Amino acid sequence: MCLSRDSSGRGKRVCMGILGFMDSLLSIFIFAPLVVGYWRGCWQLMDHYLLPNNKLISIMTSLAIGLFSGLFFCLLQGPLGTLCDNDKRPRLHLLVSRLYTMIYCVCCVNHWRGVWATWDFYTGTSWQSGATSVGIGLLTLAITRGLKNILAPPFLVVTDHPEEYFKVPTLFNAKRERCGYFLLDTVFTVVVTGSLVVFVWRGTWVFLDVMLFPDQAIYSAWGSMVLGMTVTLLVFAAQLLIIPCFKKIRKGLGKILIEDAYHTICFIGDVNMWRGVWGLLNIYLLPEMPVVSNFITSIGGMVILMCFYNGNSILVRGAVMDGAEDGCKGIIFPTHYLRHFYKQNRNRNDPQRPDYWARDEDVRSPLHITAPLEATITSKANGVCDGRSFTDGFNDAYRSAYDEDDGRTSRPTSSFLNPDAVSTAARLSMARNRLDSSDLDARAHQTETPL
Structure with missing residues (x-):
């Protein structure tokens, strides 16, 4: 039996490793270029259509759109999540969520364009x-x-999972119940942290424009592309060496400094890859018809990413704090795509891993969780409300998803059960045994308890 468990665990780790490798390739060679294509098309369409005859007013308009929409969507996340609950209103959620992504993407581009162009205009x-x-x-x-927030695809992937679709994380993670603190946190996250990220990207991009073949656009674009791909592939590979060193490190200034240095190196690959793809699209994709070219990359990037269930990767929303996660989680790139679907499918199909968030087929509104009655005095309490596998690889994508080989070999046992849960489960089991055989046959399938 032990050999069987060891073999099964080893097989799952190998499978997750293969899927992780494939996720990295998908993120680098498919998802990231599509995201860059959308941003390039939308940005340059704004240059063409948004008050092109008055540059200063165009810049200020973009800046106002970006800042006010960022605050609006951040403050509206709670009501939107309640109104468009996927469990209660799946059709409404599908319609509103995709419309939300399309509008918010344009707003994000305008925020970046406004901050970026303001620097260009005045300096x-x-x-x-x-x-x-x-x-x-x-x-x-x-x-x-907040240095970790400078990273963008291919170093993160956000699936369009309905759970917490509208959530926008704030830097200090203030609770909405504390209205004043939450409002200040929201303003700081959108206005300060979000704009500072644009400062870093804009400064690096401008520096590369000046230093990397400034008079030869083709060489400059290809130079950035080669440099970006090289650094990106190296830092992805370096995770295999760095992650084991970080597993036992919890908190501390040293950990934060090392993470910041690592993320800065990753950013060098990130910005060069974006600049390379952007420049090559301008050079080779219908250069004589720039408006058509921009429409193709913006609409095509959005549609293809949504078909991949991955449209949220375009968004730049919220912020996370450096060093907030224990161990190696802070340096793991949240590029969980195939692994996200694999874990969901395994949780549904593996009889040894019951779906604790199952819904009753005959009831639409209440959420049900299974409450296995087979527990005995010697069995360990089940992790009844551990929703970790339900949200792996989603939310804001800045949180690293639960990994099979991060040192844990079984599911956590977090639950709503009190310390007397084992004896309670035993009493339930004894009560069930007192039922006559006819009642058992009639109720055998009723193992769910409404939350």
């Missing part, structure tokens, strides 16, 4: 301007512990 595009922008951004983000 120019010299290397000094770029260095100042990136210096202010990196230093302030490091002080406020």
Whole structure:
């Protein structure tokens, strides 16, 4: 029996490793270019259509759209989640969630365009301007512990899972019940942290424009592409060596500094890859018809990513704090795509891993969780309300999903059961045994208890 368990655990780890490798390739070579294509098309369409005859007003309009929409969607996340509950109103959720993604994506692009173009308008595009922008951004983000937020695809993937679809994480994770604190946290996250991330990207991009083949657009784009791909592949591979070193580290300034240094290196690959894809699309995709080219990449990127159940990867929303997670979770790239669906499918089909969040087929409104009555005095309490597997690889995608080989060999046993849960389960089992055989046959399938 032990050999069987060991073999099964080893097989699952191998399977998760293969899926993790495939997730990395999908993120680098498919999802990230599609995301860049959307941003490139939408941004340049804004340049073409949003008050092109008055540059300053166009910039201020983009900035206002981006900031106010960011605050609006962050404050509206609770009501939207309640109104568009996928369990109660699946059709409404599907319609509103996709419309939400399409609108929010445009708003995110306008926020970045407004901040970016404001720097260009008032300071120019010299290397000094770029260095100042990136210096202010990196230093302030490091002080406020928000440096991790400079990462973008291919270092994260956000699936369009309905659970907490509208959630926007704030930097200090303030609770909505504390209205004043939550409002301040929201404003700081959107206005300060979100804009500082643009400072870093804009400064690095401008610096590359000046330093990397400034007079030869083709060489500059290909140079960024090669550099970005090389650094990206290396840091993905480096995780195999770094993760074991971080598993036993919990908190501390040293851990934060190492994470920040690692994420800064990842960012070098990130920004170069984005700049390379962006420049190559401008050079090779219908350069004589730029408007058509922009429409193709923006609409095509959105549609294809939504077909991949991955449209939320386009969004830039919310923020997380550096060093907030224990061990190696802070440096694991949340690129869970195939692993996300594999875990969901395994939880549904594996009889040894009952679906604790199952819904009754005959009842639409109440949520049910299974309450196995087979527990005895010697059995361990089940993790009845552990929803970890239900949300793996989703939410804001900044949280690392639960990994099979992170040192844990079984599901956590977090639950709503009190310390007397074992004896209670035993009493329930004894009561069931007192039922006559006819009642047992009639009630054998009723093993769910409404929450």
